[in-house]
């Protein structure tokens with residue numbers, strides 16, 4: 343049996359509602375293998391009644407889960423991490439089949455997913471708030487952290503398990519219950535988590551499948567207290583508007599247009615800056631929210647940088663994502679590929695030049711798009727202003743750090759930024775002046791579970807990961823305790839005691 347056949351034969355595409363595997367009762371969606379364009383599976387989606395049922399069972403499960411001692415919740419999350427690691431091979435293969443990301447990257451993704459569960463298992467049992475100085479010595483004053491309640495986790499297709507874990511793990515660690523919806527393009531790996539969650543009380547995690555309509559019903563439900571979303575800016579804005587109606591909490595991780603600045607002082611390490619740039623631009627075929635999408639390179643090293651970048655790009659292997667030697671797989675869908683190709687064509691019409699790439703990599707089937715290096719794109723083109731989400735690296739010469747920083751800050755996004763430099767003053771200036779949620783120096787795109795992740799401006803609202811990622815799913819209560827029952831001098835009557843103080 344091929345890897346594809348074995349994964350398909352073992353597929354269970356049922357939903358998880360209240361601890362039960364149930365078939366979806368609405369229309370089926372077709373999951374395609376983006377490398378072959380063959381149908382991989384049909385998944386029956388959640389009906390309106392099933393969405394409502396999932397939210398209702400989550401609500402029922404919430405109180406007991408909140409009362410479960412934090413150390414027991416921690417054990418349950420560590421168990422999820424262990425099961426993820428045990429099933430890493432099958433999960434990574436399934437993610438590769440449905441999403442097209444190379445197997446090596448999906449194997450890493452399962453590892454990072456498990457690490458997020460381990461991290462929040464410990465963070466969740468480390469603190470329940472803090473003691474603050476009381477107003478009087480007979481008093482105790484506390485800041486208590488409590489769960490928000492029912493959390494909806496709505497995620498995109500590019501990192502289906504990791505981006506789910508960044509919501510699910512802290513939500514559960516904080517005593518919340520969840521209703522999760524993967525992207526309609528990649529529901530299989532999320533539904534395959536169901537057996538790995540069997541040890542959790544029924545209803546604590548519910549897994550639904552469906553497209554935007556299912557997401558919309560979840561978001562609109564009065565019993566959903568918080569929506570944690572990763573996806574596009576337009577969808578994020580819709581979710582924010584729907585949640586504003588009933589003042590539900592939101593945590594939004596949206597698009598990016600990350601700049602990548604290369605300074606003259608990199609000197610003889612210009613080749614490393616080029617390799618780092620290519621990886622940052624082409625990882626997962628450029629379908630990373632923090633993909634480097636605009637390169638600003640000091641004029642005196644521009645020619646050398648473009649040459650090194652193009653040479654390196656020419657050696658990358660585009661092909662079957664299940665092949666361990668493949669660097670870059672197909673894009674996720676025909677529509678996503680078309681969007682990238684249209685944006686690039688418009689830039690070329692405006693005067694840009696494609697130095698290498700931007701073809702189908704010699705393949706007749708599959709949504710392949712060979713990594714492209716582009717020069718001469720005018721500053722007002724969408725290629726330099728709006729999210730591309732594909733393997734395209736536009737490189738622009740700049741005359742000064744001032745100009746690089748100004749251009750870096752010139753879009754409506756502010757997710758991440760990369761800088762290659764050895765100069766301490768440049769580091770400090772960029773760190774302070776670039777408006778982005780993460781600023782990486784000389785090591786692009788490295789995530790850290792303890793480091794908050796999210797965006798400035800239209801790239802998002804709130805943070806995932808780190809302690810901030812747990813606080814996103816916590817309510818804050820100030821508790822004021824007086825241990826003596828005695829009248830206070832500032833009560834009525836005012837006249838004799840000199841007022842209310």
Ligand code: NAD
Nearest residue numbers: 497498499524525553554557558573574577595596597631
């Ligand atoms: P998308 O917005 O189309 O869909 C994301 C999810 O939202 C899917 O599950 C989808 O079914 C659901 N959805 C769609 N309409 C909805 C609605 N009205 N109500 C509720 N849910 C709805 O995004 P996508 O195409 O799946 O993902 C690509 C986008 O994700 C890119 O813009 C990328 O930048 C962004 N992204 C951001 C981050 C980050 O952390 N900032 C990470 C990865 C991807």
